[in-house]
Amino acid sequence: MKIQELQNEYDFKTKSKPVLKLKGLNKENIEKISKAKNEPDWMKRLRLQAFKIFKSKPLPKWSVANLKELNFNSFDYYLKPEDQPSITWSEVPKEIKKTFEKLGIPQAERNVLGGVVAQYESESVYNNLRKELSEKGVIFVDTDTAVQKYPELIKKYFMKCVPINDSKFSALHASVWSGGAFIYVPENTSVKLPLQSYFRMNTEREGQFEHTIIIADKGSKVHFIEGCSAPKYTTASLHSAVVEIYVKENASVRYTTVQNWSKNVYNLNTKRAIVEKNGFMEWVGGSIGSKVSMLYPASVLVGENAKASHLTITLASKNTVKEGGAKVIHNAPNTSSKIISKSISVGGEAAYRGIVRINKGAKNAFSSVRCDSLVIGNNSKAETFPHIEVFEKDSTVSHEAKIGKIRDDELFYLQTRGLNEKEATSLAVLGFLDSVMKEIPLEYALELNKLVELEIQGM
Amino acid sequence: MLELKNVSVSIKNKVLLENISMKIKKGEIHFLMGPNGSGKSSLAMAIAGKKEYLLKGEVILENEKINNLPPDERARKGLFIGFQNPVEIPGVNYETFLNKISKKPVEKTILKIIKNRSLNEGFSGGEKKKLEIAQMTLLNPKIAILDEPDSGLDVDSIKKISTIISKQSKNTGFLIITHYDKLLKFLKPDFTHVIINGKIKTGGYELAKKIQEKGFKGFD
Numbered sequence: 001m002k003i004q005e006l007q008n009e010y011d012f013k014t015k016s017k018p019v020l021k022l023k024g025l026n027k028e029n030i031e032k033i034s035k036a037k038n039e040p041d042w043m044k045r046l047r048l049q050a051f052k053i054f055k056s057k058p059l060p061k062w063s064v065a066n067l068k069e070l071n072f073n074s075f076d077y078y079l080k081p082e083d084q085p086s087i088t089w090s091e092v093p094k095e096i097k098k099t100f101e102k103l104g105i106p107q108a109e110r111n112v113l114g115g116v117v118a119q120y121e122s123e124s125v126y127n128n129l130r131k132e133l134s135e136k137g138v139i140f141v142d143t144d145t146a147v148q149k150y151p152e153l154i155k156k157y158f159m160k161c162v163p164i165n166d167s168k169f170s171a172l173h174a175s176v177w178s179g180g181a182f183i184y185v186p187e188n189t190s191v192k193l194p195l196q197s198y199f200r201m202n203t204e205r206e207g208q209f210e211h212t213i214i215i216a217d218k219g220s221k222v223h224f225i226e227g228c229s230a231p232k233y234t235t236a237s238l239h240s241a242v243v244e245i246y247v248k249e250n251a252s253v254r255y256t257t258v259q260n261w262s263k264n265v266y267n268l269n270t271k272r273a274i275v276e277k278n279g280f281m282e283w284v285g286g287s288i289g290s291k292v293s294m295l296y297p298a299s300v301l302v303g304e305n306a307k308a309s310h311l312t313i314t315l316a317s318k319n320t321v322k323e324g325g326a327k328v329i330h331n332a333p334n335t336s337s338k339i340i341s342k343s344i345s346v347g348g349e350a351a352y353r354g355i356v357r358i359n360k361g362a363k364n365a366f367s368s369v370r371c372d373s374l375v376i377g378n379n380s381k382a383e384t385f386p387h388i389e390v391f392e393k394d395s396t397v398s399h400e401a402k403i404g405k406i407r408d409d410e411l412f413y414l415q416t417r418g419l420n421e422k423e424a425t426s427l428a429v430l431g432f433l434d435s436v437m438k439e440i441p442l443e444y445a446l447e448l449n450k451l452v453e454l455e456i457q458g459m
Numbered sequence: 460m461l462e463l464k465n466v467s468v469s470i471k472n473k474v475l476l477e478n479i480s481m482k483i484k485k486g487e488i489h490f491l492m493g494p495n496g497s498g499k500s501s502l503a504m505a506i507a508g509k510k511e512y513l514l515k516g517e518v519i520l521e522n523e524k525i526n527n528l529p530p531d532e533r534a535r536k537g538l539f540i541g542f543q544n545p546v547e548i549p550g551v552n553y554e555t556f557l558n559k560i561s562k563k564p565v566e567k568t569i570l571k572i573i574k575n576r577s578l579n580e581g582f583s584g585g586e587k588k589k590l591e592i593a594q595m596t597l598l599n600p601k602i603a604i605l606d607e608p609d610s611g612l613d614v615d616s617i618k619k620i621s622t623i624i625s626k627q628s629k630n631t632g633f634l635i636i637t638h639y640d641k642l643l644k645f646l647k648p649d650f651t652h653v654i655i656n657g658k659i660k661t662g663g664y665e666l667a668k669k670i671q672e673k674g675f676k677g678f679d
Contacts (some may be wrong), residue, residue: 410508413546415530416507416539417560417594424531427559431550431577 018369020080024073027051030175033078037178039409040151050174057168059089064351065292065321070266075207075238076174079121080203086330115140117197119210122178125133135190139184140195143316145213146182153184157213161244161272170270172241173209179458180210180241183225185251188219194256194441196225199241199263207238214244216251216279225441226257236291237265245273252280258444260451262291263320268294277332279305284439286313287324288451296353301335301362308337311439313448316348316380317455325354325385326369330362330395339369342436344429345380346455356397357389373403374432376425377459406432426453460484461506461538461602461632468498468505475501475548479516479659481652483602483632488624488646490667491636493654494675498548499636500543502654504602504674507540508533519600537601541591541608543636548578553590571595584611596627602643603627605636609642621645640671 009393020036022029030051034044057068115129118142124142133140139150147154164174181197201208239261247253253273261267267290273281283297299308310326322345328337343350352371373382384401407427414424429452430437437445466479475498483489491499504642505512506532518526522628525533534540553573557565572586579587588611608624609617622631635642651666652659655678660666 080559330648407547412507412509412530413542413548414556416534416542418531418534419560419597420531421529425553425560427556428548431548431552434550434552434577 011048019049020078021398022075022078023076023086025051025075025077025172025176029077033176035098035149035216036078036080036290039147041237042155043147045376046159046164047175047177047420050159050171052167053165054171054175056418057165057171059168063294063323063353064349064427065294065323066203067268067292070236070238072172072215073261077209078178078205079206080123081120081125089217094210102107103281106287115193115195117142117181119179119199119208120198121201121206124179129195132192136189137184137186137191138191138217139182141182143180143182143213144178146213149196150182150184153215154182154213155242157215157246158211159242161246161274162242162270166270169240169268170242173211173240174208177209177211177242179208180212181214181226182212183214183222183224185214185216185220185222187217190221191223191413195221196227198227201237201239201261207240211245212241212243214253214255215246216248216253218248219250221252223254223256225257227260227444232390235307237261239265239267239269239290241269241271243269243271243297245271247273247275247279247281247306249276251276251277252282252284254284255297256284256441256444258286258440258447259290259293260288260447261290263289263291263317265290268292271295271297271300273297273308275299275301275306275308276302278305279303280307280309282309283326285324286440286444286448287322288315288448289377291320291324292444293322293324295323295353296325296327298329299337300329302335303335304332305334306332307335310339310341311436312341312343312352313440314341314343314344314350314432315448315452315455316345316350318347318379319349320348320459322348323351323353324404326354327355328357328367330356330358330365330367330392333365335362336366337368339367340436341369341371342374342433344374344376344452345382346376346429346452347379347459348379349383350383351383352401353385353387355389356399358392358395358397360391361396362392365392367395367397369397371401372432373401374429375403375405376429376456384407422456422459426456460519460521461634462517462519463506464519466505466514466518467501469515470500470501470511475657476654476659477657479654481650481661483634483660485601485630485632486628487649488628488633488635489650489652490642490648491652491654492638492667492670495638497654498657499654500606503540503606503609503634503636506604507538524601534598534600537544539595539598539600539603539631541588541595541603541605543606543610545579545587545591547580549580552576553578557597560594563597563599565597581620585613585616588612589616589620597622599627600631602632602634604636606636607638608635609637609639613624614641615642617641618645626644643667643671 118126129140312324314324316322326339461483468476505514
């Protein structure tokens, strides 16, 4: 395999000039963002209020990642690409189209997707939904469009699952957010093909703050896939998204995300779902790229019998810190949750951080947590920080954590068959991931395979 | 051809074997016998290049000294080791593994057995051993060292692997570690080596027959 070729596949830069670029974090720029989007006054006020909260909040201190190097004023907070969302692929500006074609869009759409929103820098550039879905009343647009077209839904759901004052980053996000996907699935409607968003950062020192909202109304079903990538730059970029998911009674939502940001990106997201009676929320996350990741999708189980399943796959390569995990709050009887975390450190630092809380009254609640970490080489680190808080006696919680290495006799056996140490290591690592690999969409599983091999070859 | 010249093997400063010399040519079948714990498997592992074994002397494969090479290079030069206890590697798909190591397409009969299974995981002892032989034929080595290929196998299976070994010996020289006389029924060794108290004694087929009848008494 040609390693250089593989690296180049993800590392391409597109030469397109933004028509508006706002550098630095201040009130004026926030007002300019709002104005550029022609937003209603209430949204502008919300942004400014959030900015005040941002300034008053300290940086989170509990992470193993060092965030002190983050200079908030060094980023471009808004980059408007050449054009407005296009309805047809042919209308997408040439340079941007090239970028997405390299990433496999819209080929993927033609084959297996129900709809696509593609975001380039701060704004969505392409948006398409299959006709039969829009006829059923399914909404799938970028979130800026939703502010204009569905203000009542936005007012009801925007920053309600993740409150603005949740953390410094949720407040930052609310003040400078741009783009993202907005999905509404009407009652008893099943969206069979997944809906997908692609987020691409292309500029150095960029901040990307997309806001995604999924509302799955009673008895509905939807699968949303999100893919992220960025070319390599030496200076830091910041990605701080918010994802809010509302799983109503008897509804089920599967949210899959694979981020392959380049190694200069701080990936600090807040993702949360509120799950009502008999609802099912499924999170599948692959965190491969980025310099620092802090990502703990949360499920708040508010209705009886609500369920959540969290799967996180983390790869911490050299000079990167990946903190991943899950947060589940059981607030009603017979709720259940399952958390599986698989992390691999190849020269980096991987940590699982999670909270399971069973509140009083959540009778017969059940939660199981399993963390498997694999450490490769001598400069790798793996840690586990599980927090379990149980306030209801009548409940079951289990936690299992394993940190291991690939055994010498495994490597030796593979080597006696002619595989060199690195080939043998990659094979054993992929074996470690095998049981969860089938949960990831095929194209991302292949990408993850390639990246694991790439990281190990580069050790 | 594989040649061992004055090979000694030690582990953690403990000498296990001393002054072992032998030559194994293409087409030859050598048996390596000896009581439990006499160091037969250690010799196989040391020749394969397992780190914890310190090997002194020379291991020469086709005129090239290989005892300072990593295990995978030894393998690529044509050395095969059939493990006494094949290592289980969870999650590593057997078929993917075979396709990675083999130059030839994997036979359908093998594919049927390993379909959707992990490398050596959950197979019976006998199945694992038969799959080691299958790997050997895929790799078509110059020299194959098989560590107790007959243990865990029923008579029919021993007969089967003996036929495969005989056929393969057209291309390959064999060193077969064995305890049991069962293999002797189906395979006739050209040479027999006996390790006792860290030393080696070499003879022909008759030596193997003698051990079969009388055991290791009278060798020390």
